[in-house]
Amino acid sequence: MQIENEYGMVEAAFRDKGPPYLRWAAEMAVGLQTGVPWVMCKQNNAPDPVINACNGRRCGETFPGPNSPNKPAIWTENWTSFYQVYGDEPDIRSAEDIAFHVALFIAKKGSYVNYYMYHGGTNFGRTAAAYLLTSYYDQAPLDEYGLFRQPKWGHLKELHAAIKFCLNPMLSGVYTSMALGKSQEAFVYRGNSVDCAAFLVNNDTRKTVVVTFQDSLYELPPKSISILPDCKTVAFNTAKLSTQYNTRAVETSKKLDSIVKWEEYKETIPTFDDTSLRADMLLEHMNTTKDNSDYLWYTFRFQNDFSDAEYVLNVTSSAHVLHAFVNGSFVGSTHGSFKTKTPILEIKITLNKGTNYISLLSGMVGLPDSGAYLERRVAGINTVKVKGEHEIKDFTRYSWGYQVGLLGEKLQVYTDSGSNKVKWNTYGSSTHQRLTWYRTLFDAPAGKDPVTLNLESMGKGEAWINGQSIGRYWVSFLTPKGIPSQTRYNVPRSFLKRTDNLLIILEEENGYPLGISIDTISITKVCGHVSESHLPPVISWQGQNKTEHNNSKKHHGRRPKVQLQCPPGRNISRILFASYGNPTGDCENNVIGSCHSFTSLPTIEEACMGKRICTIPVWSKKFGNDPCPGIPKTLLVDAQCT
Secondary structure, three states: OEEEEOHHHOHHHHHHHHHHHHHHHHHHHHHOOOOOOOEEEOOOOOOOOOEEEEEEOOHHHHOOOOOOOOOOEEEEEEEOOOOOEOOOOOOOOOHHHHHHHHHHHHHOOEEEEEEEOOEOEEOOOOOOOOOEOOEEOOOOOEOOOOOEOOOHHHHHHHHHHHHHOOHHHHHHOEEEEEEOOOOEEEEEEEOOOOOEEEEEEEOOOOOOEEEEEOOEEEEEOOOEEEEEOOOOOOOEEOOOOOOOEEEEEEEEEEEOOOHHHOEEEEOOOOOHHHOOEEEOOOOOHHHHHOOOOOEEEEEEEEEEOOOOOOEEEEEEEOOOEEEEEEOOEEEEEEEOOOOOOOOEEEEEEOOOOEEEEEEEEEEOOOOOOOOOOHHHOOOOEEEEEEEOOOOEEEOOOOOEEEEEOOHHHHOOOOOHHHHOOOOOEEOOOOOOOOOEEEEEEEOOOOOOOOEEEEOOOOOEEEEEEOOEEEEEEEOOOEOOOOOEOOOEEEEOHHHOOOOOEEEEEEEOOOOOHHHOEEEEEEEEEEEEEEEOOOOOOOHHHHHHHHHHHOOOOOOOOOOOEEEEEOOOOOOEEEEEEEEEEOOEEOOOOEEOOOOEOOOHHHHHHHHHOOOOEEEEEOOHHHHOOOOOOOOOOEEEEEEEEO
16 A cells, blocks of 8 residues: 655655655555555655655666665556647657566566556546646556557567566575676576576667577667576567557547537626625636636626726636637637746737726646745636736736636536527537537447547547536647647447437537547557567467477477467458568568568468458468578568457
8 A cells, every 4th residue: 555655756855854754645545444554655765664656768777776775666557658748749658668667677586566557548528737748647558448459468478478477586585786788787596406587688778689698698788688597598588579569549439520510609798797706806716716616707897997098908818728708709818838847928919099908717727736935836817917008907806706617617507407498509600619519319339349538629628428528629739740749539338328429529629529420449450570580479489488398399489470360350351461581661661672471461361351450470381492591580470350
């Protein structure tokens, strides 16, 4: 069980109060007498008997180890990716890098590794933290939809199998380590005369090296670890991918492009006269809304006694989004980012003679989730000024009226019952306005594939299906490459009925709902790319190990293999590319090379067509003969699953 999480990252901020709190937390947890060990992550000074554990990507390199000899080495969060924020590119961590650091941690007497995350997730509703995408850790070995993300999932499966073959000497043997070179080392576990396991490590990030271990030579690719479950034969190398790749495909089930099936409801823009909560100052956003809504309206009215002809509205904010309305008309927006905390809006406006109403909508996209003194964090509008050519009026300390949330939220127009409380108009029947609710019905896609809502045509807002929020969307916030951070949003089939599913969209900007579609996601293509120098599948090592121990004849199954596997319910229906020889390219772009066996395609078709799983050895005899003796050969197969 865990008490506190990464408190060590903020402990110094509390100065002399930090250590006493740490001791109190540990004593309180242990005093509960749960009978289960307690853990503190990223807390190297965790008081006994609480276990200090590591979080991060490189705990084999960064973790100083247990702070007491009676504690195990535990890696509580191995980050397989990292959460993504709006406006940033996705964080993609390679299968090879994850495997290297897991193997290194285990090699150094690590007892336990927990992946964060192994299965991606979805921040439904308003659960995401500040600026975080609704999609969470989609790059995990099992993605947001529960589909295998290859080669990450398969490569880690092979790693785990190789480590399991080392269990006996690791659990009962004697541990030693030794240098094999300037940047190379070996971690060895020796049990009885038979049991022995070794991890040969190459820390050099550029060079392939050959090392000598127990009078045998071993080639280690850059930044890699070879696992020898018997201290002789390499069962797995972290840098050599022999598992399949796959491609996630999207199929449009239903385009929601019928104008007659959409309805709209314009959100009311409140003025100072509509509000009941008043203050002669600008209130802090989060403390005022109590997290009942992302939105807080700041409104005021004033008499225009300027002598100027042109005016500029200047607003500084520490919220995430700001929309400004003058006399009921939208005049401009601005927003911050995960790195830019204080957006500024400065825009020309037109004022009436006499009374003018200004309504400012402050919006949050999640709440702060880490750091010291979270209770002291502030958000919302900081200053408001109206500038003329010769005069500036500061309304920061003025009479303000407030409204928490939107009227549509209060009426719950995203539910069956709530949507009947307002008058919906036909789509496009009124003048364009920011803050519009849209409503339509759709039928669930046939089959069992995961369902996604494609909001590529929208701007920013939130979506509900049958009253369930599938999360915030912010398609208009582009990454440095000029593309949206997220356009497709996970819709669990448990949210859906067979027909007449109610879809409600709250659009803050100027999105186009007729561009929305209901899609399904599936794995439709698998690919294997394995050379003669690759290792055989780890499972075949067990066969050889048993055979050698039994002094039987040599096991011939240990050859590199291309292994293809379609998702459940799908079989290989077409071989898109097959070449045994020296094909170039990868699983997306492949070309037959100067060496090619003309039996490649028929051989693969015979082995794989109509099957969900097939295995093809990288072996000349499988293809009739050697198409080009003396040339290292590779087998590249790209197949379609239907």
